[in-house]
Amino acid sequence: MSERTGGQRWFYVGSRDAVRAALTAWRGTPPASEPIASAGSGEVVVVDARAAGADVAALPHGHAFAGVRALKLTPGLRVLVVVDGDDRVGAQLARFCLADGVLVWDGAAGRLDTAAASRSHAAAAGAPRRPAVEDLLRKVERGLHAGSPSALQRLLQFERDDRLLHRLQDPETGLFDGPYATLKLDEEWKRAMRFHQPLSLLLIDLGAGLERLPDADRRRLLAEAAGVFLNECRDIDVLARFAPSVFLLLLPGTGPDGAEVLARRTLQALADRLPGGSGLQPSAGLCTVPDSAIPDRRAFLAAAEACLQAAAAGGAGGLCTSWQ
Numbered sequence: 001m002s003e004r005t006g007g008q009r010w011f012y013v014g015s016r017d018a019v020r021a022a023l024t025a026w027r028g029t030p031p032a033s034e035p036i037a038s039a040g041s042g043e044v045v046v047v048d049a050r051a052a053g054a055d056v057a058a059l060p061h062g063h064a065f066a067g068v069r070a071l072k073l074t075p076g077l078r079v080l081v082v083v084d085g086d087d088r089v090g091a092q093l094a095r096f097c098l099a100d101g102v103l104v105w106d107g108a109a110g111r112l113d114t115a116a117a118s119r120s121h122a123a124a125a126g127a128p129r130r131p132a133v134e135d136l137l138r139k140v141e142r143g144l145h146a147g148s149p150s151a152l153q154r155l156l157q158f159e160r161d162d163r164l165l166h167r168l169q170d171p172e173t174g175l176f177d178g179p180y181a182t183l184k185l186d187e188e189w190k191r192a193m194r195f196h197q198p199l200s201l202l203l204i205d206l207g208a209g210l211e212r213l214p215d216a217d218r219r220r221l222l223a224e225a226a227g228v229f230l231n232e233c234r235d236i237d238v239l240a241r242f243a244p245s246v247f248l249l250l251l252p253g254t255g256p257d258g259a260e261v262l263a264r265r266t267l268q269a270l271a272d273r274l275p276g277g278s279g280l281q282p283s284a285g286l287c288t289v290p291d292s293a294i295p296d297r298r299a300f301l302a303a304a305e306a307c308l309q310a311a312a313a314g315g316a317g318g319l320c321t322s323w324q
Contacts, residue, residue: 008029008042008043008044009032009034009039009043009044010023010027010029010031010032010043010044010045010046011031011032011034011036011039011043011044011045011046012031012045012046012048013036013045013046013047013048013051013055013056013058013059013064013067014046014047014048014050014051014055014082015048015051015055016048016050016105018107018110019048019082019105019112022105022110022111022112023046023082023103023112026112026114027044031046035058036058036059036071037058039071039074039077040074040076040077041074041075041076041077042076042077043077043078044077044078044079044080045071045077045078045079045080046079046080046081046082046103047059047064047067047068047071047079047080047081047082047099048064048081048082049064049065049081049082049083049084049087049090049093049094050064050082050084051064052064059071064081065081065093065094065096065097066097068081068094068097068098068099069097069098072097072098072099078100078101079098079099079100080099080100080101080102080103081094081097081099081101081102081103082102082103082104082105082112083102083103083104083105084104084105084107085104085105085106085107085113090102091104168180170240170241172219172222172223172241173222173223173225173226173241174226175226175229175230175239175240175241175247176238176239176240176241177240177241178240178241178242178243178248180240181238181240181242181248181250184238184240184250185201185238185248185250185297185300185301186297188238188250188252189289189296189297189300191252192252192289192290193290196290197252197253198253198254198255198256198288198289198290199250199251199252199253199254199288199289199300200250200251200254200255200256200258200259200286200287200288200289201248201249201250201251201286201287201288201300201301201304202248202249202250202251202259202262202263202266202284202285202286202304203242203246203247203248203249203284203285203286203304203305203307203308204229204246204247204249204263204266204267204270204282204283204284204308205245205246205247205282205283205284205308205312206221206225206245206246206247206270206274206280206282207245207279207280207281207282207283207312207317208245209278209279209280210222210244210245210280211244211245213278217278221274221275221278221280222241224273224274225247225270225273225274226239227273228266228269228270228273229247229249229266231269232262232265232266232269233249233251233262236252236253237249237250237251237252238250238252246308249262249266254288255288256286256288256321256323259286259288260286260319260321263284263286263319263321264319266284267282267284267317267318267319270282281315281316281317282317283308283311283312283317283318283319283320284307284308284311284318284319284320285304285305285306285307285308285309285310285311285319285320285321286304286307286319286320286321286322287300287303287304287307287321287322288321288322288323291303291322294322303322304322307320307321307322308320
């Protein structure tokens with residue numbers, strides 16, 4: 001298909017004479033002799049994917065495909081790439097670099113297939129102009145003042161509405177509650193099994209004496225404990241009050257070594273922060289998967305609870321792990 005331009009300049013980057021001749025026949029005029037840097041809106045640059053060395057010295061970055069991407073920064077400049085028929089990745093690279101079209105060169109037949117480039121040019125000519133970011137922002141701003149709520153308005157409304165968050169929180173500690181922890185345990189278990197990543201579950205019991213303390217002292221101790229957990233854990237960890245004196249720490253992507261270090265550090269921080277006269281001896285049970293003896297989420301939680309009971313059995317607190 002012919003695309004004669006009637007004097008419109010076009011540029012060629014490459015050294016294959018046969019390709020140049022085929023392009024000249026297609027365009028109707030020989031390539032311009034001026035520097036590539038002078039190419040502007042409405043003009044065409046054709047880059048041979050096999051161009052190298054001195055052929056691409058005039059291109060930005062001195063590389064065919066990197067040059068294509070840089071040339072596309074010029075508004076209105078059309079950039080085409082010539083690839084050989086047996087080049088399996090050249091066409092994909094050209095599209096990745098935002099080339100406007102691909103010309104396929106059949107070396108054996110000495111023929112240039114320009115159909116795809118001509119179709120892309122026709123489609124681009126009839127396509128509506130892509131709106132600028134400023135236009136989109138103005139449209140969103142107008143929508144904010146319209147009668148019906150926009151998606152952005154609903155998002156902002158959900159961010160301000162913290163009623164759901166409050167329903168998921170334990171009121172005395174601000175951590176998540178037991179039902180939400182159970183939901184997250186199921187979610188993180190499935191993710192760990194699917195992507196073959198470690199997952200650790202740490203249960204920490206502040207001690208049965210917590211419930212016998214005066215209400216003000218009990219609340220103060222709970223707040224101190226929650227502060228320790230928040231300080232020791234990461235943002236991706238799930239922290240929840242699982243029972244009146246038991247806290248659940250779910251640690252995605254954490255294996256046994258890292259989980260044990262965190263558990264011991266947390267117990268030490270609790271010992272440092274909790275008042276000495278409280279009589280509390282925090283204990284912890286730790287379990288990590290994958291483990292051939294733990295087939296499902298329920299067994300995972302049961303193993304962590306068994307470790308917690310073993311740690312609390314002596315009355316002196318401490319840590320018990322599933323691998324001890």
